[in-house]
Amino acid sequence: MRRDADRRPRRIFITGASSGIGAALVRHYAQGDVLLGLVGRRRDTLEALAAECDGKAQVFVADVADAAAMQTAAAQFVASVGVPDIVIASAGVSVGTLTEYAEDADAFARVMQTNVLGMLHTFQPFVAPMRASGAGTLVGIASVAGVRGLPGAGAYSASKAAVRRYLESLRVELHGSGVRVVTISPGYIDTPMTAVNTYPMPFLLPANVAAKRMANAIDAGRRHVVIPWQMGLVAWVLGWLPDPVYDRIFARAGRKPRGLPL
Secondary structure: OOOHHHHOOEEEEEEOOOOHHHHHHHHHHOOOOEEEEEEEOOHHHHHHHHHOOOOOEEEEEOOOOOHHHHHHHHHHHHHHHOOOOEEEEOOOOOOEEOOOOOOHHHHHHHHHHHHHHHHHHHHHHHHHHHHHHOOOEEEEEOOHHHOOOOOOEHHHHHHHHHHHHHHHHHHHHOOOOOOEEEEEEEOOEEOHHHHOOOOOOOOOEEHHHHHHHHHHHHHOOOOEEEEOHHHHHHHHHHHHOOHHHHHHHHOOOOOOOEOOOO
């Protein structure tokens, strides 16, 4: 016999829904029986995406770096449809940074505020109600870039390394509560974030394919998954490379353009 939770639409709250992986996840989940909360900074883009979802989506315009705005969005979603079954912190920015340039400090700060604190602000309003219900899944989008520091991407690599450790801490904190924590580390996914890269991107995946694999990993309750799996092997090798070898190889690696993240 199916449980009551299995008879109703799944409630899913997704940040970074305006584009990239977030938008791909919205489109994937909208094919099923769901109620979606779409969070992003661009109202027009969010409303256009919600229009594709056949009345299954609500729009919340908020910047994940703004804790108060995220608390308001979460409260409105819960008041409308109830505590979510899945919360996906997909909002993220990436831009090239170099420590020698003082002006890059602002870009570094924005990357950390969005990628790290933004994830905290996304999850915080939902932890207590999920724990009280003894159910729910918190999903954080990390990156293979968090395995080793990449040249010209100090902010992004640092933020994603922090995200991996933060999610691990959160998973341990919630162990036994019924609330699951899933870490997803994508490799190269075909999104606006990677479109500016001028260097080779091995195993590049279309966003819709990546979104399907991510949803499968979430449903399977994976603790940590690398998508595509080939990048998991690459990450494993990179993690074991001795520092002198890694330094010589990656000193010549391609770099993302500098500037302020959009």
